[in-house]
Amino acid sequence: MKGRRSPVLGASIAAAMLMIGATPSHAQDGTARGAAAPRGAVVEAQSPRQVRVTRPEQRLTDHDRSPDFSPEKPALSSPAFRNQPGDGRMLGFDFARDPLNAKKPMQTFDEIMRADIAATAKVMQTQRALLESRYDLAPRFLPYLHGGRLLTLEDTVEFFNLVLRLNLESSEKADLVAFTRQV
Known part of the structure; x- marks a missing residue:
């Protein structure tokens, strides 16, 4: 019984391969006996296609096309970021590819750390000025108990x-x- 497959299991695997459009394992070049492989569901889902614009919320207005939403020059989310290094923007690559948020490609951790340490005093000064502009930071000791x-x-x-x-x-x-x- 060892090493033998159930005929039901073999038939199930073959049926599943046919349903998902898989080619037999003997086809080395991705085609089965010279025939073109059928277009798979994954390829179909990932292929761009034109979507009809029928609803009002799908239509772009002049406001949507304005430079305020341009990805090349996004507006700051807060004026408090104006004095931060890089205006508070993520200047590096996206976080998935560059978890260190390097300002330029192939930057080492030590270079990034040195730049961040050098900018710490300015960041703290800017944050303190922001807090002082919004809140009264003078200590108050009255009343007691x-x-x-x-x-x-x-x-x-x-x-x-x-x-x-x-x-x-x-x-x-x-x-x-x-x-x-x-x-």
Whole structure:
């Protein structure tokens, strides 16, 4: 029984090959006995063909044809990218072929890393300026404790001095307040 195939399995394989348009294994040049191979479903699906434009959403308008949508010069998605290296655009190849996003072909990882490190200070400066333009980044320490019971930092130090029985001198309290303000 070893090494023998079931006749049902053999017939099933032959029928499947005929349905998908496969050629017999003895044909070395892709054709069966000189006949042209039938066009397969994969080739049919991958072949470009003209699609009729019948619905309004399929029609391109003047806006769609405008240079705003030109792939050669895309608009920035945010003005914040204007000061970033390469204006925030992916300048390399697509990520599938070039996971390092090299700016030019055959760039090594070390070259890319050195360029990115050199640009770090400018990127951080630009990001900080962007955040400062949108948000108030000044530290706010008021009010203190839950519910705002203590209004000043001096009140907070005195509160914990009493609660924890630290017995701090006034100079120690002043030093602790000055230290906390610098942190």
